[in-house]
Amino acid sequence: MHELVYYYPQGHEAHRENGHPERPDRVEAMVKALKEIGWWDSFPHLEPQELSSAVLEGVHTRSFLSQLEEVCARGQRFDMDTYTTTASWDLAVKTAGGAVAVSKSVWEREAKRGFALTRPPGHHATPNQAMGFCLINNVAVAAEFLIQEKGAKRLAIIDLDQHHGNGTQDIFWDRGDVFYISTHQSPHYPGTGQVSETGTGDGDGATANFPLPPFTGDQAFLTIMDEGIIPLLDRFAPEMTLVSYGFDPHWRDPLGNLMLTAGGYGDLVSRLCNWADQNCDGRIALYLEGGYDLEAAEACAQGVVAALLDEEWDDPLGAPNQPESTAWQAMFREAGDIWDL
Numbered sequence: 001m002h003e004l005v006y007y008y009p010q011g012h013e014a015h016r017e018n019g020h021p022e023r024p025d026r027v028e029a030m031v032k033a034l035k036e037i038g039w040w041d042s043f044p045h046l047e048p049q050e051l052s053s054a055v056l057e058g059v060h061t062r063s064f065l066s067q068l069e070e071v072c073a074r075g076q077r078f079d080m081d082t083y084t085t086t087a088s089w090d091l092a093v094k095t096a097g098g099a100v101a102v103s104k105s106v107w108e109r110e111a112k113r114g115f116a117l118t119r120p121p122g123h124h125a126t127p128n129q130a131m132g133f134c135l136i137n138n139v140a141v142a143a144e145f146l147i148q149e150k151g152a153k154r155l156a157i158i159d160l161d162q163h164h165g166n167g168t169q170d171i172f173w174d175r176g177d178v179f180y181i182s183t184h185q186s187p188h189y190p191g192t193g194q195v196s197e198t199g200t201g202d203g204d205g206a207t208a209n210f211p212l213p214p215f216t217g218d219q220a221f222l223t224i225m226d227e228g229i230i231p232l233l234d235r236f237a238p239e240m241t242l243v244s245y246g247f248d249p250h251w252r253d254p255l256g257n258l259m260l261t262a263g264g265y266g267d268l269v270s271r272l273c274n275w276a277d278q279n280c281d282g283r284i285a286l287y288l289e290g291g292y293d294l295e296a297a298e299a300c301a302q303g304v305v306a307a308l309l310d311e312e313w314d315d316p317l318g319a320p321n322q323p324e325s326t327a328w329q330a331m332f333r334e335a336g337d338i339w340d341l
């Protein structure tokens with residue numbers, strides 16, 4: 001079994017807009033950092049999997065998918081934030097296929113861990129809307145593939161991006177087969193992800209949100225992981241853990257005000273890997289969402305891959321010179337009441 005497999009989005013540089021923060025350099029900075037530390041060429045890079053329309057349409061409506069293809073064919077914007085180029089449709093379908101390839105490899109135990117540099121990102125894409133720089137919801141497609149084609153019954157998606165993954169939440173809102181858990185800055189874009197949002201119908205109790213006030217840092221993230229997310233995973237008992245990772249909770253990120261360090265990010269992923277080893281046959285894979293500071297992307301990529309490989313690693317960026325706020329504790333008490341934590 002491979003220790004790790006990657007997906008790298010070949011050709012992704014063709015999805016770009018001058019001056020836009022969601023730019024190809026984000027992925028290239030991660031690759032550079034992983035090459036420098038010797039962890040890039042030593043592990044297989046998977047080709048994207050062909051996607052059936054049944055899997056894509058299990059996540060997005062058919063009318064949205066044709067609309068997205070047309071908007072991309074003209075290279076127009078989907079909304080104020082969300083640009084496309086004439087290459088974007090192919091790249092978005094391919095990167096969703098890359099997310100699937102990584103998931104499949106980990107599901108089938110060909111690889112112990114998976115790390116997908118999915119770009120364009122996905123977690124804001126809802127069943128019928130592209131938004132927030134996101135076109136196709138990669139992690140949702142990966143989960144849907146495992147359910148439709150591999151017989152998965154219970155999956156967890158943990159979203160550690162600085163923004164709430166409203167699209168992923170919407171897609172699985174009334175489904176009991178995918179448990180969505182998110183930490184994100186609040187109030188912030190896109191405005192969703194309050195503690196009280198817990199799903200409906202079959203999905204009642206299969207969505208958990210931990211909205212974080214500005215200046216929440218490592219200690220709070222680790223407490224929420226140990227006393228919130230892990231106990232919820234114990235309860236839901238997924239067969240695989242899929243992680244939406246974005247490096248925008250890092251303290252250097254220009255679009256956010258959370259204070260996570262790269263070392264702290266690695267610690268969060270280590271906790272999830274340990275849980276996966278003990279509870280779901282070690283099945284865990286990560287899928288890129290946001291993160292807009294290149295130095296943070298370099299450090300976080302190393303910190304997170306160190307965690308996936310169970311290697312020691314020193315964070316060159318360290319912590320910001322500012323005390324962590326304790327304002328998150330009120331939110332966590334409210335979550336504790338709702339979830340009986």
Ligand SMILES: [Zn+2]
Nearest residue numbers: 161162163290
């Ligand atoms: Zn984000």
